[in-house]
Amino acid sequence: MKSIGNAQAVLAGDRRAIARALTEVENDTKFGSALLDELFVYTGKAHLVGVTGSPGAGKSSLVNQIAKIFRKPKVGQPVRVGIVAVDPSSPFTGGAILGDRVRMRDLSGDSGVFIRSMATRGTLGGLAKKTSAFAQILDAAGYELILIETVGAGQSEVDIARLAHTTIVVESPGMGDDIQAIKAGILEIADILVVNKADQPMADLTLRALKANLDLAHPQQFSAFDRMHLHTLAFEPIPIVSSDVPDIWFPPLFPTVSTRGEGIELLVEAIVAHKAYLQDNGQWQQREAARLQEELNDLLLSYFASQWRMQVNKSKIEEVVHDLLARKYSPQQSLKRLL
């Protein structure tokens, strides 16, 4: 058995301890959750940036370039960068090939960068169940910028928009200039848009189409708080009052060539600008408030479900379901019978 690390070592930035903490958290062990409890007070400092877009769009290559610039900024101190790269698990075998590091080799040997690959382990929606917890560990360990690469397969990658402060949507040309493919939903979650592979012939077309779509589809952004709570919570979410009406952030659009590092500097400026925007308008705190309340809500619901499961007997459930299927009782009536 591997010996396990501890919170102090994670806080001190011990890389072996961080790696082990991530494993414990990912495997949902008692030790992992105790560690998260202990580290929570040290979280909330890092800037969480999501990178989403179809497989092959160039997310990993882009993350590599973004991290490189933050490590060697033209002005100011280098920023410590944590990277979480999520890839899908096979629904049949539970196995996964995690290949994002292949595109991030420029970052190896830099002790200010920590890269961790992560399989979805059955979670849908582009992230794994523990991605948010990974971000917390890296945050507590002192990584100031955390880049989260999503699976990018689904239509609705809203989970990343919930988790991240800043969401970058990466498109690439030649996905057919079928603009329907640029789904309204993906534009809604974008704080920053990138057309990567700008070296390819159809890039101009994609850029123009996206720009046209943006002008139409983005009259203004929802407030962070409203757009996070799209479904009803078990309790009325408590908003954080911010003093002024927020300025509108209009998502900028950048062409990049991430294999050659072109266009990345402007993108990085926008990432920094978006952080400043969030902080200046109270949006940073709003997002945090919304996210933490979502998390509390999820825990609450699963707690009640497990409490209920412990006290109901299985034959009762079978009976109720049987009667429901036979249409003897409606779903509402069945619920009453179960409680």
Next chain:
Amino acid sequence: MERKIRVLIAKPGLDGHDRGAKLIARALRDAGMEVIYTGLRQTPEMISEAALQEDVDVVGLSILSGAHMGLVPRILKSLQENGMQDVHVFVGGIIPEEDMPALLEMGVSAVYGPGTVTQQVVKDVRKIVLGYTEE
């Protein structure tokens, strides 16, 4: 639930063929493992750094260039320097029979020459990490 086995598949050295490495990666994935694939031309430091960050149980090295007797000790040393001496190292590729004992002596868990059946590797990884075989 059985715990997930995490494996790093790496190609140290200068040879540019990764067919074998990818074949093994897929076989391990199909056996339910999480395989971190890092691509060609990895230095010993890159391999041990990735093994550390990914907290893998196993490092699988694919070496076709004939440079295994030079590369493997450097990789083992680098793993040790990173506190990863407990990780199980497997070596596969074009490894002559007569080099195998020396590699095992250095601390490698298993060595596979040409013509290895991937299912054998899967079985060995399971056995070494979990400490038992299941049929």
